[in-house]
Amino acid sequence: MFGALAKGFSIAFTVSNIIGVSIGVVLGIILGAIPGLTGTMAIALLIPVTYYMDPVLSISLLMGCYKGSVYGGSISAILLNTPGTPEAAATTLDGYPMTLQGRPKKALTTALTASVMGDSFSDLVLLFSAMPIAMIALKIGPPEYAMLVLFSLTVVASIAGSSMTKGMIAAFLGLLIATVGLDPISTLRRYTFNSIDLDRGIQLLPLLIGLLALSEIFQQIEEGVSGRRKDKDVVSKEDAKKASAIGDEGGALTGKELLRLLPTIFRSASIGTVLGAIPGIGSITAAFLGYDQAKRTSKHPEKFGKGAIEGIAAPEAANNAVCGANMIPVVTLGIPGSLSAAVLMGAFMVHGLMPGPMLMQEHPSTLYALFILMLIANGVMYIIARPLLRVALHVITINKAVLFPPIIIFCSIGAFGTDMNFFDMKVMLFFALVGYGMKKWKLSPAVFLISFILGPLAEHSIRQSLIISKGSILIFFSRPMSLFLFLLCIASILWSIKRMRKPRDRNISEI
Amino acid sequence: MEDHGVESGETTLFLDGYVMSVKKDRIIGIGTILFALTNFFYLMPKYVGEFGMKETIFPVFTTSVLLLLGIILTISPFKKKGVKKPGNGDEEEAVEKRSVFKLLFTVLISFIYCFFLEKVGFIVLTPICLVATWLAFEVRSWKVIVFTTIILCVVIYMLFEFGLRAPLPQWDF
Numbered sequence: 001m002f003g004a005l006a007k008g009f010s011i012a013f014t015v016s017n018i019i020g021v022s023i024g025v026v027l028g029i030i031l032g033a034i035p036g037l038t039g040t041m042a043i044a045l046l047i048p049v050t051y052y053m054d055p056v057l058s059i060s061l062l063m064g065c066y067k068g069s070v071y072g073g074s075i076s077a078i079l080l081n082t083p084g085t086p087e088a089a090a091t092t093l094d095g096y097p098m099t100l101q102g103r104p105k106k107a108l109t110t111a112l113t114a115s116v117m118g119d120s121f122s123d124l125v126l127l128f129s130a131m132p133i134a135m136i137a138l139k140i141g142p143p144e145y146a147m148l149v150l151f152s153l154t155v156v157a158s159i160a161g162s163s164m165t166k167g168m169i170a171a172f173l174g175l176l177i178a179t180v181g182l183d184p185i186s187t188l189r190r191y192t193f194n195s196i197d198l199d200r201g202i203q204l205l206p207l208l209i210g211l212l213a214l215s216e217i218f219q220q221i222e223e224g225v226s227g228r229r230k231d232k233d234v235v236s237k238e239d240a241k242k243a244s245a246i247g248d249e250g251g252a253l254t255g256k257e258l259l260r261l262l263p264t265i266f267r268s269a270s271i272g273t274v275l276g277a278i279p280g281i282g283s284i285t286a287a288f289l290g291y292d293q294a295k296r297t298s299k300h301p302e303k304f305g306k307g308a309i310e311g312i313a314a315p316e317a318a319n320n321a322v323c324g325a326n327m328i329p330v331v332t333l334g335i336p337g338s339l340s341a342a343v344l345m346g347a348f349m350v351h352g353l354m355p356g357p358m359l360m361q362e363h364p365s366t367l368y369a370l371f372i373l374m375l376i377a378n379g380v381m382y383i384i385a386r387p388l389l390r391v392a393l394h395v396i397t398i399n400k401a402v403l404f405p406p407i408i409i410f411c412s413i414g415a416f417g418t419d420m421n422f423f424d425m426k427v428m429l430f431f432a433l434v435g436y437g438m439k440k441w442k443l444s445p446a447v448f449l450i451s452f453i454l455g456p457l458a459e460h461s462i463r464q465s466l467i468i469s470k471g472s473i474l475i476f477f478s479r480p481m482s483l484f485l486f487l488l489c490i491a492s493i494l495w496s497i498k499r500m501r502k503p504r505d506r507n508i509s510e511i
Numbered sequence: 512m513e514d515h516g517v518e519s520g521e522t523t524l525f526l527d528g529y530v531m532s533v534k535k536d537r538i539i540g541i542g543t544i545l546f547a548l549t550n551f552f553y554l555m556p557k558y559v560g561e562f563g564m565k566e567t568i569f570p571v572f573t574t575s576v577l578l579l580l581g582i583i584l585t586i587s588p589f590k591k592k593g594v595k596k597p598g599n600g601d602e603e604e605a606v607e608k609r610s611v612f613k614l615l616f617t618v619l620i621s622f623i624y625c626f627f628l629e630k631v632g633f634i635v636l637t638p639i640c641l642v643a644t645w646l647a648f649e650v651r652s653w654k655v656i657v658f659t660t661i662i663l664c665v666v667i668y669m670l671f672e673f674g675l676r677a678p679l680p681q682w683d684f
Contacts, residue, residue: 405644
């Protein structure tokens with residue numbers, strides 16, 4: 001492990017990789033600050049651009065973008081009471097009151113410090129736990145893997161949206177669509193409709209771009225964009241100008257305040273790391289749980305919601321800690337537990353790095369280089385976030401009516417550019433319409449995407465298991481670990497049914 | 512309409528929302544059942560192989576589960592109590608006609624771009640599609656339209672031609 005770690009350091013500390021991760025962080029902060037554009041969408045749009053780059057440079061750029069976007073969402077949350085990304089919603093509770101009290105600089109520096117510390121905490125956990133977990137994962141056989149995939153899908157499907165049944169429909173549709181193309185063992189054509197283009201299956205990138213980015217744009221166009229009247233999600237130039245005059249009112253976070261915040265940050269970072277490693281639980285839950293715990297354990301809970309710095313530090317540390325933790329199941333098991341993890345996993349696959357326990361065996365120094373670059377990204381974010389603030393505030397005033405047409409062109413060219421194949425553009429458009437339709441009918445495109453990515457692994461595991469057992473399905477129930485995971489699936493389904501009976505806002509999708 | 516549900520036997524002031532939600536779920540359920548049956552009896556035999564072949568194991572498994580889920584969704588008449596969702600995220604709200612026009616126009620432009628890029632070429636088709644979409648979105652600032660088009664086309668062209676060494680399609684008539 002230490003040999004690979006040392007080699008990872010030498011790969012990470014090159015000029016190109018550090019510049020790449022810095023560019024990713026800059027783009028992420030700016031794009032994350034724009035309400036309506038999520039970090040996941042930003043990564044989906046950037047993947048085609050990074051297709052021809054070195055894998056370490058490419059993935060570190062995308063990781064930097066993801067991390068930057070999670071922090072970027074807090075900028076507009078604090079200054080304008082409009083979270084740029086969903087996970088920044090909890091930050092508005094105390095962030096915006098601090099702005100109204102004339103203390104925006106303190107709010108922003110608190111958010112930045114907590115984000116960097118929370119993220120670094122989970123990155124260190126990832127760095128030191130990836131190898132041991134991968135070693136354990138190597139002992140998992142095909143039946144266990146099949147059950148693990150099924151368990152992940154049941155958890156993810158239950159959290160995404162208003163109905164577990166619809167979540168599972170989206171999941172199994174994704175699994176079915178993943179079978180299009182040549183059979184992985186016999187190379188028999190499946191669902192190719194006699195089209196040579198479909199022999200290579202549905203390519204991940206065009207599907208991802210269409211399902212996540214373009215369908216979202218279609219939905220936002222339907223909700224209303226106009227170059228004439230004020231777009232309801234666009235920040236006015238007057239508001240941005242007021243927000244940008246942050247000056248030195250209230251001052252930045254002091255050393256004494258930072259010491260006071262350390263227990264809160266550490267607790268929230270732990271919450272974010274644990275939740276981030278579990279499939280299906282994402283940064284929104286982590287942020288609100290971190291906030292809730294900070295309030296419960298505070299000596300002055302009455303100050304929360306009125307401009308308490310703990311009320312900013314807790315959600316920011318928690319939601320940023322999810323970034324690194326999300327990668328634990330991806331690199332060790334090859335199972336993405338959230339949409340952003342699924343997209344990043346797509347980036348790995350596009351560059352020929354198949355996530356899973358073998359990845360750690362075959363490319364340990366590459367992985368360690370990526371983990372180290374993730375830590376470097378946090379440092380870069382701390383340094384450049386403040387100068388970027390004014391740029392971000394300018395960018396968020398851009399009307400979506402101006403922004404969307406170039407994004408649509410970028411989506412199309414991105415889908416074409418991965419394999420220089422025009423058919424991919426049509427695939428992208430098809431899945432953009434599918435994604436739009438799914439959202440209209442409350443089926444989760446995120447679950448569909450995750451299951452599409454897991455489809456080949458699930459099929460491979462099931463078929464291998466049946467070969468080992470000579471066709472008997474009892475193999476899934478006769479092995480202790482496999483049976484345990486099957487029982488976990490049942491428990492997950494029963495828990496979801498029970499959860500659905502409780503009144504809650506079932507229109508929030510965690511992933 | 513608000514997304515409230517009812518438990519069996521209760522009356523509710525939001526019956527119309529309940530009926531709409533159940534109707535939509537039933538439509539999805541029936542659609543899923545039809546899709547599963549079509550796959551079993553038409554698509555799989557024609558485009559994969561006969562039942563029993565190794566290559567059909569996974570499609571049969573996933574389609575069987577889809578059929579079951581479709582039946583569950585169709586026959587499940589009861590919705591659990593929900594909470595009122597703030598804001599206007601409900602699809603039953605009336606959508607402005609202008610927004611629908613813009614959406615349809617955008618989809619049309621996307622189709623044109625995807626299907627004609629190979630023949631017409633990047634340099635010709637991209638500005639046309641961009642300008643058409645901006646005008647449909649009521650963007651009237653010619654500075655924004657002209658400068659953004661030029662900058663975007665140049666950046667993408669340079670990125671692909673020189674950065675990625677992946678040539679973009681040219682005029683091919």
